[in-house]
Amino acid sequence: MEIKRRRNKTLVNNLTAYGFMLPWFIGFAFFTVFPVVFMFSVSLTNRKLNGISQYIGFTNYKNIFSSSTFRNSFRVTMFFTIIMMIVTALWALFMAFLLNRRQKLNGIFQFCYFLPSVIPSVALAYAFRTIFGKDAGLFNALLSLISGSNVQINWLFDKNTVYLAVFFITLFTYNTGQMMLIFRSGLNDVPKELYEAGNIDGASAWLKFTKITLPMISPIMLFNTVMGSISALNGSFALLYPLTGETGDPNKMTQVLSLLIYNEAFSNHKVGYGCALSVILFLIACVFGIGIFAVSKKLVYYEN
């Protein structure tokens, strides 16, 4: 009798839990599992944008791996993701440092540093298309003023300068603002006693930074940079599509995988091929994801 009642209670408890989770079960099935399976099955066809399709086996994958456009895009994706992570993380750390020195008007400084990251990426992209423009661009005007000669560089369309310009622009994205705030609180959590001890020993600012600050905030930095690489994979489309277009100008130098997928599926009407590319992007994300798990396991170990 007692056992039965307890069993009933557990049953009710479990059913309640699953009831609460029902929205996720449905969402997971329809908007994650089904699209993944469907994506794989469409990737084995030559489906066109108008829906006409025919089974062609692994032909799409064969074509992808022998295509120089894909190889270029794969390289660009890796390069863009990794360099963007390094550049934005360092800049975010730098700004967090500046803001953590308690001075007057810090609120205004944080506002100026943070606001660019919450404005639409498309507005940012258009602002920089003109700031980095050849003729009436702010950047060329500044360089001309400093150097005294007439600088006329088409930053975003010159293959020597495009990466410089694009990575500069990534300093203004959500990733950077987010990391800046996280690093700020990470820096605040470093025990003050450690710095005092350092002062007593007469350690230089650089020594204190490398021997105290960096080791103390490295778990947070590591976790966030790896996490950020996923959002870079995802978010690069919203920045690069309005900035350099779906063909990734100049000369496909900024055509990350997401832009290539859009280009193939919508401009070239090759949806089946686009799906095969999506499968590859999905697998890349899985590799990054497994990396994150490995990293965060290590972090737990550090904490113990």
Add this chain to the structure above:
Amino acid sequence: MNKKARTAAIQKNVIISLIKIIVAVIMFSPIIWIISGGFKTLTEFTTSTNIIPKKPTLDAYLYIFNSSNFFLYFRNTVLLMLGTGVGTLISSSMVAYPLARMEFPGKNMFFALIIGTMMVPGIALIIPQYIMFGKIGWLDTLLPMIIPACFAYPYNVFLFRQFFRSIPKELDEAAIMDGCSHVGIFFRVLAPLSKPTYATIAVLSSVYWWNELTQPVFYLNSEKWRTLTISLMTSFMFIKGNTFVVNWPTIMAASTLMIIPPMLLYFFGSGYLVEGIKTSGLKG
């Protein structure tokens, strides 16, 4: 402190303040550029780099308010924000509750799956979803974005779970003693106590959807449901009747209008915004 050390400290402070100001100028320059561009004529915009326009004009704003569908795009964007916001707040907090507060078989596996899906970039699944939503006739409406939001976003589930876990468990235990069911605890104890959490996630979700470009680019086509981000790339892009000349002042004026809400949000809800973003990145 002797005099020498004091002057050194002052010097250091001055240098850091200077660096701070330079960084602020760099970070804020695109925003100043956008605002100033909206008050220029097309000729001035394409020929000079003045920050303060020589002949300030309201033409771009007059065009946006009088001769474009700005208010339609604004309405669509607000509907998108409201639909996704309400949907994800209700569903994600429900899903987070048992993960934070109950014991049941499969809990750890489900949580691992939720974390796992957090890592899947949406862009990888957008083509199959595009075909799927096309089959049920949802393309060119806001439904492909609003409906999935009503079935819990892993990211928001994760945030709610983190916040729920920080509320003392004794409260639930007391409620159970009083004969309260789990449904009762959620609606009468946890949800009311978590109002700041709901506000935080509402703020994060609003900022996200106000700025979102990728999904509207794929799912929306016609004028009817066009959002503001898309309108920058289409309606406000070219001068009337000529698709070769980019109408920069109008783009900048429309961008200025799009910057205002996030700016106001920062002024009035920076606590929620900053707290939410910190929690989203601190721990796995």
